[in-house]
Amino acid sequence: MTAFLVVLVIILFGVAIWQMGKIFEMSKAKQSNTSEIASDKDNNINGWLMLGFVLLIYLILAICFWKWFDVLLPDSASEHGVGIDNLMLVSMILIFFVGIITQWLLHYFAFKYKGEKNKKALFYADNDKLEFIWTIIPVIVLAGLIIYGLFTWSDIMNIDTDDDPLVVELYAYQFDWRARYGGNDNTLGEANVRLIEGVNQLGVDASDPNAQDDVIVNELHLPVGRKVVFKMRSQDVLHSAYMPHFRAQMNCVPGMITQFAYTPTITTEEMRQNDHIVAKVANINELRQKKNVDLAAKGEEPLEPYEFDYMLLCNKICGTNHYNMQMKIIVESEEDYKAWMAGQATLAQTLKQ
Amino acid sequence: MSAHEHDHAEDHHDDHGHHHKETFVTKYIFSQDHKMISKQYLITGLFMGIIGIAMSLLFRLQLAWPDHQFTIYEILLGKWGEGGVMDPSVYLALVTIHGTIMVFFVLTAGLSGTFSNLLIPLQIGARDMASGFLNMISYWLFFLSSVFMVLSLFVEAGPASAGWTIYPPLSALPQAIPGSGAGMTLWLVSMAIFIASSLLGALNYIVTVLNLRTKGMSMTRLPLTIWAFFVTAIIGVVSFPVLLSAALMLIMDRSFGTSFFLSDIYIAGEVLHNQGGSPVLFEHLFWFLGHPEVYIVILPAMGLVSEIMATNSRKPIFGYRAMVASILAIAFLSTIVWGHHMFVTGMNPFLGSVFTFTTLLIAIPSAVKAFNWITTLWKGNLQMNTAMLFSIGFVSTFISGGLTGIILGDSALDINVHDTYFVVAHFHLVMGISALYGLFAGVYHWFPKMFESRMMNKKLGYVHFWITAIGAYGIFFPMHFIGMAGLPRRYYTNTNFPYFDDLADVNVVITIFAIITAAAQLVFLYNFIHSMFYGKKGPKNPWNSNTLEWTAEIKHIHGNWDGPIPHVHRWSYDYSKMNKDETDYVIPGQDFVPQHIPLQENEEELHH
Numbered sequence: 001m002t003a004f005l006v007v008l009v010i011i012l013f014g015v016a017i018w019q020m021g022k023i024f025e026m027s028k029a030k031q032s033n034t035s036e037i038a039s040d041k042d043n044n045i046n047g048w049l050m051l052g053f054v055l056l057i058y059l060i061l062a063i064c065f066w067k068w069f070d071v072l073l074p075d076s077a078s079e080h081g082v083g084i085d086n087l088m089l090v091s092m093i094l095i096f097f098v099g100i101i102t103q104w105l106l107h108y109f110a111f112k113y114k115g116e117k118n119k120k121a122l123f124y125a126d127n128d129k130l131e132f133i134w135t136i137i138p139v140i141v142l143a144g145l146i147i148y149g150l151f152t153w154s155d156i157m158n159i160d161t162d163d164d165p166l167v168v169e170l171y172a173y174q175f176d177w178r179a180r181y182g183g184n185d186n187t188l189g190e191a192n193v194r195l196i197e198g199v200n201q202l203g204v205d206a207s208d209p210n211a212q213d214d215v216i217v218n219e220l221h222l223p224v225g226r227k228v229v230f231k232m233r234s235q236d237v238l239h240s241a242y243m244p245h246f247r248a249q250m251n252c253v254p255g256m257i258t259q260f261a262y263t264p265t266i267t268t269e270e271m272r273q274n275d276h277i278v279a280k281v282a283n284i285n286e287l288r289q290k291k292n293v294d295l296a297a298k299g300e301e302p303l304e305p306y307e308f309d310y311m312l313l314c315n316k317i318c319g320t321n322h323y324n325m326q327m328k329i330i331v332e333s334e335e336d337y338k339a340w341m342a343g344q345a346t347l348a349q350t351l352k353q
Numbered sequence: 354m355s356a357h358e359h360d361h362a363e364d365h366h367d368d369h370g371h372h373h374k375e376t377f378v379t380k381y382i383f384s385q386d387h388k389m390i391s392k393q394y395l396i397t398g399l400f401m402g403i404i405g406i407a408m409s410l411l412f413r414l415q416l417a418w419p420d421h422q423f424t425i426y427e428i429l430l431g432k433w434g435e436g437g438v439m440d441p442s443v444y445l446a447l448v449t450i451h452g453t454i455m456v457f458f459v460l461t462a463g464l465s466g467t468f469s470n471l472l473i474p475l476q477i478g479a480r481d482m483a484s485g486f487l488n489m490i491s492y493w494l495f496f497l498s499s500v501f502m503v504l505s506l507f508v509e510a511g512p513a514s515a516g517w518t519i520y521p522p523l524s525a526l527p528q529a530i531p532g533s534g535a536g537m538t539l540w541l542v543s544m545a546i547f548i549a550s551s552l553l554g555a556l557n558y559i560v561t562v563l564n565l566r567t568k569g570m571s572m573t574r575l576p577l578t579i580w581a582f583f584v585t586a587i588i589g590v591v592s593f594p595v596l597l598s599a600a601l602m603l604i605m606d607r608s609f610g611t612s613f614f615l616s617d618i619y620i621a622g623e624v625l626h627n628q629g630g631s632p633v634l635f636e637h638l639f640w641f642l643g644h645p646e647v648y649i650v651i652l653p654a655m656g657l658v659s660e661i662m663a664t665n666s667r668k669p670i671f672g673y674r675a676m677v678a679s680i681l682a683i684a685f686l687s688t689i690v691w692g693h694h695m696f697v698t699g700m701n702p703f704l705g706s707v708f709t710f711t712t713l714l715i716a717i718p719s720a721v722k723a724f725n726w727i728t729t730l731w732k733g734n735l736q737m738n739t740a741m742l743f744s745i746g747f748v749s750t751f752i753s754g755g756l757t758g759i760i761l762g763d764s765a766l767d768i769n770v771h772d773t774y775f776v777v778a779h780f781h782l783v784m785g786i787s788a789l790y791g792l793f794a795g796v797y798h799w800f801p802k803m804f805e806s807r808m809m810n811k812k813l814g815y816v817h818f819w820i821t822a823i824g825a826y827g828i829f830f831p832m833h834f835i836g837m838a839g840l841p842r843r844y845y846t847n848t849n850f851p852y853f854d855d856l857a858d859v860n861v862v863i864t865i866f867a868i869i870t871a872a873a874q875l876v877f878l879y880n881f882i883h884s885m886f887y888g889k890k891g892p893k894n895p896w897n898s899n900t901l902e903w904t905a906e907i908k909h910i911h912g913n914w915d916g917p918i919p920h921v922h923r924w925s926y927d928y929s930k931m932n933k934d935e936t937d938y939v940i941p942g943q944d945f946v947p948q949h950i951p952l953q954e955n956e957e958e959l960h961h
Binding site: 006009012013016019020036045049050053056061064071072084088094095099107113114115121122125126130134139142145146149150152153156192193232235236238240244245247248249250251256258280283284303306308314315318320 | 441442445515516520521522523526529530531615616617618619620624628629630631632633666667668669670671672673674675697698699702705706709710713714716717720721723724725726727728730731732733734735736737738741742745748749752753756757759760763764765766768769771772773808809810811812815816819820822823826827830831833834835837838839841843844845846847849850851852854855856857858859861862865866869888889890891892895896926928929930931944959
């Protein structure tokens, strides 16, 4: 497919260059001091090219959708994400509608009114009514969009602690993540980087009673259907905890605790069965298979087949290995989560060792 | 109706008509003539642009073929490209310096510096800037800051590499990334000088526009170019000092042990003493400049495009007053939207709501401008000069890039696309490509004014435009998709996430388009340099334009007009205006009436 695409690109450029060549030939005007000013011929050619160009934009758009729609993120795996996706859909429909029409008008006018020697332009300097219309329409549409957006935003950001959310600390450092659970009391112990020492990698205050049952892990497990409040901390520079499948992101800022909350709704297992993901993973494995042929020829280790997992990425430039700062997220049933949690050592146990 | 009539402007410089003896140094190097300074800005800007675009090609190669070894890395990057493999930290340095150079050195100084200097005195009918000396200092400070920026590429540990936004602590701590050592120091020094340069320039522009307009040139008769430069200069004066303060505090945090932006940091095995500062403060200060900055970049381009579009459509710009009002509205709003870069930084979510509100408001004046440009084309008699093509291209990319701003400006939607390639695609189209189109349009249009009637080759211009236009969409359209797939920006390679394996071919497509588009810029460079010396000499007013610069002497003399400065009797958009009886143009047989032509007998006066 890549080859096809490359060929397509080359052909499109070939066409463009060929047409450029035509311009060269056709516009070879006599030497005179006005020869660098557009002639009627130039106007005509470029007017047609404008028309061609707007069609090309639509074509690029169509190709992108046809070719790459599958790479987009699957359905949101969190409750609030559905709201974001709906808002995104509404906004996208709006901007495509406006974009397609305005691009058409712009380029079509450029084509339709291409200059001719004896044509007269219309002296048309003002029309208050028209301008009022196209001021008031954006005002109304944007007012709607703003209100819709703000409701969605405040629903996400106003964290209601009444429904007993699971509290998890996401701890970022160059270049990895740790997650700290509150343990049985679901309360995190106090922590500060000044307390970092030996195995106490996160600087948790060992004398804090709340800290004793804290659990620190390097793989994030979440029970499905329960709200999770993430408390973000950073040890050194700015990082950003980005969980694209959950439509969640928040920066980790040294010196302060930031937070973000969501309710996971789709377990990892269920997501692996999702049609979109099944197709995507099949495609990825096909690509990896192809690559393995090359690698084998070079005598290198083959790539492992890929299986879908949710992931947490760093999305704020944080240093040389920014590109590889990730943590696996596993969403599972309440029982599986409890069983996994039971197998983890508490902070008190870790420190004693 | 004109309230501002400046009699003193006309006799201002009468003695300047005579030539005092100029040496090579005073004419070409330490020149105080605005026309020469504008050329100096342009050529320095283009030079920096070549560096910036070359850098982007290097990291595009890396992104498209991360496993491939390119000898070019070894040649250009030296120890950071050994064996043809790009070092991850130099990748970050490349994106950082690419951003810095393109935003500040090319699109701020190269665009606004060039055309404000060239056009403000010429279009308002002044003999020069209010202070030629400050103007000269402004250019040479810009030159100095360019030198520092280029020098920073050669320091041992590499240039600044914390992203062009240089967020601390990454930019403050050499332990965090090698580029935050001497490279970052040079970056800060360079930017501090740049800010001084830009302030001197901006103050000069403001004073000149306010005080040196020729008789009859009321504010409401100014061409939109001048409105745009004037308002741009005001935004610059309001916001650049804030960046300077941020830079100074960062310098102190780096070198003098203060804690403005640093707190609770454990790095390289030790706890730092800093406590109580906040990186979020830096983000506020940075974006208080950073956001107006994108309008500092785009407003001059809008002004140039409005002027070029009206001239080449042979029609007045549609809705002059609305165009001015929207420039003012955009400028005002631009100073109260900076928080939309910070929705997920830990800033209070309520502030996020406020910034969403103000941000989406900007879409209104922007939409008005876009509709007015489109209406300017309607029923015109479009002269497809290269500058006109770039102006139409500008409106196209401005719409495409601007619309995705509606997504990013919405705090709820920003959560998932923040810092992904969606953002990269958005701002490159709306401010990068659009502003570059404005720059190109301006160069093609005013080249005869800069180089004494020599004109650029139009055929090469068409080749340049069409390849660039197709290439720009080819690069940035697909980029939206990889952003919406969740791919973060500033990743050296995506191969550590098998999930992103299916985006590899998109990156290849983008890089191919980038290489082709960059190659097209060589056509422009050749055309520019060749035409400077061998371009055909066109007529005095090649585009049949109404503005005053085309009445000035072709030969560059200090003082612009050999005789008295022309007086102004009308606005600059009397294109294709008919006489009262609708039988012919106001001036029979000529579809334009320059600003210095008095009201004709058979003409209806418009209120401008």
